Amino acid sequence: DVVMTQSPLSLPVTLGQPASISCRSSQSLVYSDGNTYLNWFQQRPGQSPRRLIYKVSNRDSGVPDRFSGSGSGTDFTLKISRVEAEDIGVYYCMQATHWPYTFGQGTKLEIK
Amino acid sequence: EVQLVESGGGLVQPGRSLRLSCTTSGITFADHAMSWVRQAPGKGLEWVGFIRSKDYGETTEYVASVKGRFTFSRDDSKSIAYLQMNSLKTEDTAVYYCIRGGGGAIWGQGTMVTVSS
Numbered sequence: 001d002v003v004m005t006q007s008p009l010s011l012p013v014t015l016g017q018p019a020s021i022s023c024r025s026s027q028s029l030v031y032s033d034g035n036t037y038l039n040w041f042q043q044r045p046g047q048s049p050r051r052l053i054y055k056v057s058n059r060d061s062g063v064p065d066r067f068s069g070s071g072s073g074t075d076f077t078l079k080i081s082r083v084e085a086e087d088i089g090v091y092y093c094m095q096a097t098h099w100p101y102t103f104g105q106g107t108k109l110e111i112k
Numbered sequence: 113e114v115q116l117v118e119s120g121g122g123l124v125q126p127g128r129s130l131r132l133s134c135t136t137s138g139i140t141f142a143d144h145a146m147s148w149v150r151q152a153p154g155k156g157l158e159w160v161g162f163i164r165s166k167d168y169g170e171t172t173e174y175v176a177s178v179k180g181r182f183t184f185s186r187d188d189s190k191s192i193a194y195l196q197m198n199s200l201k202t203e204d205t206a207v208y209y210c211i212r213g214g215g216g217a218i219w220g221q222g223t224m225v226t227v228s229s
Contacts, residue, residue, distance in 0.1 A: 037215070039215065039216055041157075041216060048209060048219040048220065048221055048222055049149075049157065049209075049216070049219055050219070051215070051216045051217050054215055054216075054217070060217065092156065092157055094157070094159075094216065096214055096215060096216075099173050100159060100161075100173070100175045100176070101159040101214070102159065103156055103157045103158070103159070104156075105156055106156050106157075
């Protein structure tokens, strides 16, 4: 199985400051069709996960543009340009290139 | 409005069975694969598997930990997806989410399954 490793696992951030989460996969996430199926999810306390980013860098509808995704191959990053109070929660990367699909351990973002 | 609503969760003894339903609205159900993801209390997410659409033969994929015990099915006429869980183990205790497709774009609110004697 592809192992997804996130860092950090805990991320205290001051409101208005940027935040960055790293996600590394144990093998390349480039699929045979040329796409890289790496997604990012946000799970606010008590809620279902919500997808923010798909195929590395595409924002889902309604996702604020302060969220951005980047990376390639085995190395990926989620960035929040200016953290707002509503951003608290756990963030997961997930690969859908290889079966079984796998998630990272999650990064808990909290406000300092 | 797109809605996915899971039901059928509850408390069940180890070794017993349970069937979850995912009732959908606002989507062209027949066109999409339907996935299931679970989350044990206080833990991360695990993609349990999915069932493809009729166009892809309604074929299924399962994570190793549930293979042979869990079965996905679907009723396109009712826009409902099912997860039949047999031989349940305590480690199957989790919130179970259904998801449209394999990319995670749309999730239900989840239903809690507790396996305990």
